[in-house]
Amino acid sequence: MSEKNLTFKFCDQLVKDFEHVVKHPIVGKSSVYYTGVDLGTACVVLAVVDENYKPVAGAYKYADVVRDGMVVDYIGAINIVREMKHEIEEKLGTELIYGAAAIPPGTDDLDSGAVKNVVQAAGFELTSVLDEPTAANKVLRIKNGAVVDIGGGTTGISILKDGKVVYIADEPTGGTQFSLVVSGAYKMPFAEAELYKRNPENHKDLLPVLKPVVEKIASIINQHIKGYDVQEISLVGGTCCLTGIETIIEKKTGIFTHKPKNPMFVTPLGIALSCTQESI
Template sequence: METINPAFLYCDQLVSDFEKVVKTPILNKSSVYYTGVDLGTAYIVLAVLDENYQPVAGAYRLASVVKDGMVVDYIGAIRIVRELKQELEQKLGTELIYAAAALPPGTFSLDSGAIKHVVQGAGFEITNLLDEPTAANAVLKINDGAIVDIGGGTTGIAILREGKVIYVADEPTGGTHFSLVIAGAYKMSFEDADQYKRDAKNHRELIPVLQPVVEKVSSIISRQIADYQVKEIYLVGGTCCLKGIEDIIAKQTGLPTYKPQNPMFVTPLGIALNCTQEIL
């Protein structure tokens, strides 16, 4: 049940435009380019916007440099971001100077320095560092509700009231745990399980296998939002690409649960929308 929510009209259009420019960059010259760098547990994504904050190029790569929201391979992270930056600069025929980045909620004091140094180490001037749910909401534009960002390693939750984030939390459970369950159930390696999970053709068959993990994510959500009058849940993050995940979460939490067409690119685009020319 893919629920079309009017709130996602802007989001789905922006993501659709981004998916097109990943394949075919827009080469019209812009006076400035804004880049969002999303260091995920499974993927590193770079989203490039023009002076009008419209998508012009993007690139992403499978990477395992972040674990549970923390950079664990610092040199590897810099190398991949630098390579993606150079690839996009070559396509656009220009230097990319300004970038913003984001962290899972609750990890600012622990890891903000590392993320900042990765982006700077790759050759960018960093202009903003924000939490991932706030970045996602630049695209979702939700006034009231909970944004749940299910990434590779963690589930981040942000509760919004009147468009402002009033509470954030982050707990370890995400796509990595999905892959571990698949590996166990199908007697395959973690890498093979990870690939199997990414193929949408396998989702219907995987839902019963993954239901206990999705229910665990649902219980995390329920616990974190218990003290707030949340009426709706909005899903983002690559792990939410699993078809039917929203139905299980809606049933377990008892709340309407929505997700945009491609939840993987919402946060990187939101990060790019928060990029400026003011260096931190």
């Protein structure tokens, strides 16, 4: 295994462990549980870790309560998070008290209040709100590079130097644009295009169709990393599940680009790792 790939061994193992506990929760005697709540444009994810910050349970649900990184269905978002919380609590046989959340970078003044209120209204004591790429780096552990979180509505970029965030940005391009292109190319309704896009069996045929959008995202990355010593790029977010997206971005940027085994779960796990017992 190369030195670069070794960097992401922790990330890939943590995601693998989380995928397992989503289907097979670990019921134990942890003194406390921490929950990461990821309100995505296409999918809401709850990741639960124990007192040692090891994954023990989780759940996810595709939903349309967030658009372009902003909560547009407040009641719907609360209900989804509350239902998933209760579902996990029943499986673990305990109450989930502490929760953390994340928002697109640079949107704190715009929407952090809504995200905070959703998490609290769902029954959590909110302990932390951080930007999504920074949360993802809790799992990625990049020292000098860029974390690119491509969600349904936006692409968030965090540049790190010596393990610290030195620059953040957010651009309105993501999975929604993928679905619009698929809808137009295949003459299908938007909702149907969303489902078609998620099926890995369709990715080989979709990649040439979506290549211009991926190249646009790569151009956005190039624009924001210009002038910084970015040695590697790590892709996270549900939109990055597109097979081959990392190859196009690496070719366009000329920078080593890594994609975790399941990029959709990196950010919610990072949010969970940021959760504490101190309410904000």
